[in-house]
Amino acid sequence: MGIDLVPFKVCPMNCVYCEVGETTNLTCKTDEYVPFDEIICELDDYITHNPKLDYITFSGSGEPMLHSRLGEIVSYIKKSYPNYKLALITNSVLLTNPKLLHDIIDVDLIMPSLDAVSHDIFKAINRPSIEVNPDEIIKALIELRENFRGQIWLEIFLIEGVNDSDKELNLLLEATRKIKPDRVQLNSLDRPGVEAWVKAMNPQRLQEIRDYFAIELGETSTIEVIAKVQRKVEYKNFNPDVVEQVLGLISRRPCTNLDLSKTLGLHVNEVNKVLHSLVSENRIEATHEDRGAFYRIKG
């Protein structure tokens, strides 16, 4: 189960591959973006039914560590529902603030990202807010490993022709050796990103990189490819009415995911899932304009 701690799309980065959409609030400022009481109330309501969950995961439409009361939320869940495990998906930026480490120390699994070591490549992919740089992120990840007893699964998003050169891969490898994550997860584009030029990496190339990392890192970390190389189109998880409503709206005029989310009163993540399946099935296509990706009927 995912908990969205910030509204769409508050983040210290504006990654070219972001599947959620263009960052609208590029910031490193922590705040109570979603009221603490609202989060706890919704959580209590959901957990009353004792759902079977692998993890309760802080993730969503932006960077969860930007929530100023994350530490209190973690403590509340650990105290009230000790049988559930907690995971945090983060772009690693806020880990550079040592004060925030205390907030997440009781989480069971942290999944931080590191896509590049070279400053120019880091900027080209992650397009961070001005105060962020990869050296500080790597240092923070090393410190995290030294102080955090839970699992760390480091995600590296690979883009062909950008961060897959031998030089950059070796820099990433060197950083990974120092960070010592339990796992390294290699990812590539699965859904349309913010920029149309970002394409999914060739699966064979991804596998070669995985094998190279596995040989170089030996037994220190498990290396895996998490990119979905063959995307299955499944509608059975979607309400068929929603698919029809989305198709109906974009057959009248091109819409962004946010347009559809507002008009249909659905969470943007739900709309994204439907859009991405329709794109994979070749029924609709996206064109990228100033306001983001616009979807229209193909043909």
Ligand code: SF4
């Ligand atoms: S850090 Fe995550 S949420 Fe933020 S822009 Fe990058 S991919 Fe999107």
